[in-house]
Amino acid sequence: MDLDKVIRKVPDFPKPGILFYDVTSIFLEPTAFKYVVDTMLESYKDKQVDGVISIESRGFLLGSCFAYTNKVPLVLARKKGKLPGKTISQSYLLEYGSATLEIHEADLIPGKNWLIIDDLIATGGTLEAVSSMIETVGANVAGIFSIIGLPFLNYKEKIGKYRPKTLIEYNSEEC
Ligand code: AMP
Numbered sequence: 192m193d194l195d196k197v198i199r200k201v202p203d204f205p206k207p208g209i210l211f212y213d214v215t216s217i218f219l220e221p222t223a224f225k226y227v228v229d230t231m232l233e234s235y236k237d238k239q240v241d242g243v244i245s246i247e248s249r250g251f252l253l254g255s256c257f258a259y260t261n262k263v264p265l266v267l268a269r270k271k272g273k274l275p276g277k278t279i280s281q282s283y284l285l286e287y288g289s290a291t292l293e294i295h296e297a298d299l300i301p302g303k304n305w306l307i308i309d310d311l312i313a314t315g316g317t318l319e320a321v322s323s324m325i326e327t328v329g330a331n332v333a334g335i336f337s338i339i340g341l342p343f344l345n346y347k348e349k350i351g352k353y354r355p356k357t358l359i360e361y362n363s364e365e366c
Contacts, residue, residue: 192226241303249310281320301329311339315346
């Protein structure tokens, strides 16, 4: 499967100089969508994953596939101010700005192994923030899955210890 062919690239979005990798184009192609989900499921079939944490918003699409198939809980990491209950939160720097993510505190069960799922790893700041929330409540990071990785932004310095799995990597901000 040549995923590169089905990933839409949008130059200068959301800021000049950023090449935006839009994975929503994968979901338009049933064969590509199936490949991504099947590969994700296969990658963790022998690992102990007690639950999934998916990151707003594109991470939700894959996280729900994993949780539904493996019959494990799905927890949403959402942008600040969206969750109604008591939350834990973590702020972090992005490739293009800063952000805060929140998780319902009661959803994260201590001692369990959580797989984190997102669409793209750039600097790794988002996934480092979610990993930190998981560890703060005494739970474990079982792994990190993302469709795209941008290794030239050195995300492994932040999250390499969680063995992030990606399906395609890009080595510069070029189409
Ligand atoms: P980071 O925390 O720097 O690893 O950024 C990862 C998060 O920001 C992911 O949730 C991505 O959806 C989004 N993101 C960052 N850079 C890009 C990019 N070049 N194209 C698409 N999404 C991006």
